[in-house]
Amino acid sequence: MTNRSTRRTVILATGASALLAGCSQYGDGDGSSDASASPKGSSGQQLATTGDIPVGGGTVFKDQKVVVTQPAKGDFKAFSAVCTHQGCLVDKVADGTIDCPCHGSKFSVEDGAVKAGPAPRPLPAEKITVQGNSIRLA
CATH class of the missing domain: 2.102.10.10 (Rieske [2Fe-2S] iron-sulphur domain)
Structure with missing residues (x-):
């Protein structure tokens, strides 16, 4: 049973990381792609x-x-x-x-x-x- 719970934890952690990475990549819907990007990139x-x-x-x-x-x-x-x-x-x-x-x-x-x-x-x-x-x- 320990093996099964460890696998579940890894899958949840990986999914959460992917979700966070996706959110930071695409901003919050205001049209910006990265909140830390310099405006000079325009x-x-x-x-x-x-x-x-x-x-x-x-x-x-x-x-x-x-x-x-x-x-x-x-x-x-x-x-x-x-x-x-x-x-x-x-x-x-x-x-x-x-x-x-x-x-x-x-x-x-x-x-x-x-x-x-x-x-x-x-x-x-x-x-x-x-x-x-x-x-x-x-």
């Missing part, structure tokens, strides 16, 4: 128009975890919006810097370099394409 998604990004400034796209800047007229750059200090999202672009609200790190709108604060590394560059007046994730 290649080609339009972020903004060129007119939306101020010259000398930028815009943070929190859902995509990307910040797009325009250091000089017609020159668009994109960086990760995740601060390299402790992973907070930057929240604004002002006075030529991309600013993190958590511990005061500031990054250059030109190249993502650390300008102030405890951040140990620059913001990593992200790939975008600019076609006409459309700025899209690459």
Whole structure:
């Protein structure tokens, strides 16, 4: 009888594992395939128009975890919006810097370099394409 109950336990455990794996694979019916997937996986998604990004400034796209800047007229750059200090999202672009609200790190709108604060590394560059007046994730 011990052999039979062990087999039943293994079958139940295997079935439960398969069910959990299936649920995590297909999300909760909201159209997403994985709750932990990065929104940046949406290649080609339009972020903004060129007119939306101020010259000398930028815009943070929190859902995509990307910040797009325009250091000089017609020159668009994109960086990760995740601060390299402790992973907070930057929240604004002002006075030529991309600013993190958590511990005061500031990054250059030109190249993502650390300008102030405890951040140990620059913001990593992200790939975008600019076609006409459309700025899209690459």
